[in-house]
Amino acid sequence: MQILGTITFKNSTSRSKAALLINEPDQETGTLYLAVQDGGVPYAVEIAHVSAPMAGADRRFTLTDGNVLHFPTDTIPDELAPYLPPSASRWHIMHKFEQVSPKGMLVVLLLIVGILYGFRLSIEPAGDFAARLISPKHEQIIGETTLAQLDLLLFNSSMLEKETKQRLEERFEALLALQTGNNSTIKLVFRSAPTIGPNAFALPGNIIVLLDEMVEFADDDDLITAILAHEIAHVTKRHAMRYITRSALLTTGAAVIFGADDSVLEELASIGGGLVLAKFSRAFELEADEQGAEDMRRLGLDPQKISILFDKIESECNGNCDGGSYFSSHPSFAERRSNLDRY
Known part of the structure; x- marks a missing residue:
């Protein structure tokens, strides 16, 4: 499987075409590879951070080497999920909030405030117990x-x-x-x-x-x-x-x-x-x-x-x-x- 996008290399603003490779022929199972146009042989990578496509921006994957991948897609293929850090799901939820109607957003915000207020009240007894x-x-x-x-x-x-x-x-x-x-x-x-x-x-x-x-x-x-x-x-x-x-x-x-x-x-x-x-x-x-x-x-x-x-x-x-x-x-x-x- 190939997920097409572009890459911005660390300390650079120029972009090159790139693709994440999963389960490609001759690729070891359970590995994630990156292929860059005119970049030589694909190599193994790890994703350190994921940013959701807030306000219409591209979805960005920051790799452990500091390079950043950009994908215009709004969805993440199921095959890629095992390679994502835990923060990916939370950013995805925030992106979903962005698409909620104003009335629905108000309900969500009130719910969040209620949860945080309850958490704040629990700090004193829970901290003292600890x-x-x-x-x-x-x-x-x-x-x-x-x-x-x-x-x-x-x-x-x-x-x-x-x-x-x-x-x-x-x-x-x-x-x-x-x-x-x-x-x-x-x-x-x-x-x-x-x-x-x-x-x-x-x-x-x-x-x-x-x-x-x-x-x-x-x-x-x-x-x-x-x-x-x-x-x-x-x-x-x-x-x-x-x-x-x-x-x-x-x-x-x-x-x-x-x-x-x-x-x-x-x-x-x-x-x-x-x-x-x-x-x-x-x-x-x-x-x-x-x-x-x-x-x-x-x-x-x-x-x-x-x-x-x-x-x-x-x-x-x-x-x-x-x-x-x-x-x-x-x-x-x-x-x-x-x-x-x-x-």
Whole structure:
């Protein structure tokens, strides 16, 4: 069987006549060959990607060598189906949608929106359930691997004085004593990262990173204690691991819907997924604020102390970094202050 079309070679705009060959005489069964006009002997090829004939364009088959085949036909012969990637069927469905009447398209779009909304609602419980299935040992491996990568790419050794570290570690131990369950594995590590600036991180595997720049910026042991209480809350509530599993669920969903090889669509899906996860991250921040404030109160310290950090950040950037936008992973300072008012 011969499927006639044209070919555009990689890094070229000129076309030549070509044909895909299936089950031709002397051709090995189960192989797909390409014959190009004036191109010599036919040779075996594999199809990496298929684009549907949207808006009247030719159907395009991108080969693994980067060359692109063009076929004016709107149908795919059954004999060719075994050689196509999974994305071919999804692009074919999209092409069929293009031919639906406006009223029918509205029904299809409403159906898609309903499915996506249901998927969005399932991310939180499904992701959290998946996080519970990950053992502490594997979570620790994830955290230690992440820290090793950050040490390689961003972090420097801490330059804080030994006395300062010891003083903050005592505050950290006092916070750990308030936690229920076995939290002895939670560890505090000191690092420096001038390119990042003042910050603290809660990594999977019970690891909290405190940067020298944050200690210098806060310049207040009680404020650092409030920051550590906030990060401990992230750890005890497994926010990092839950965020990772929710993100993985979104990525997997995008791959199932669009196909893992449809990189552009998957990238767009990941952008939309980022907006959904930003909401989840904001919820995590508020939850950590609440738990941190409660721990500060139990230590006899100001439960709203972390709001001083918000004031310092706002003063540094003239009120232009309040956060809380739709794209932000953190709530606004105003929302966080309001949430802390109960304490």
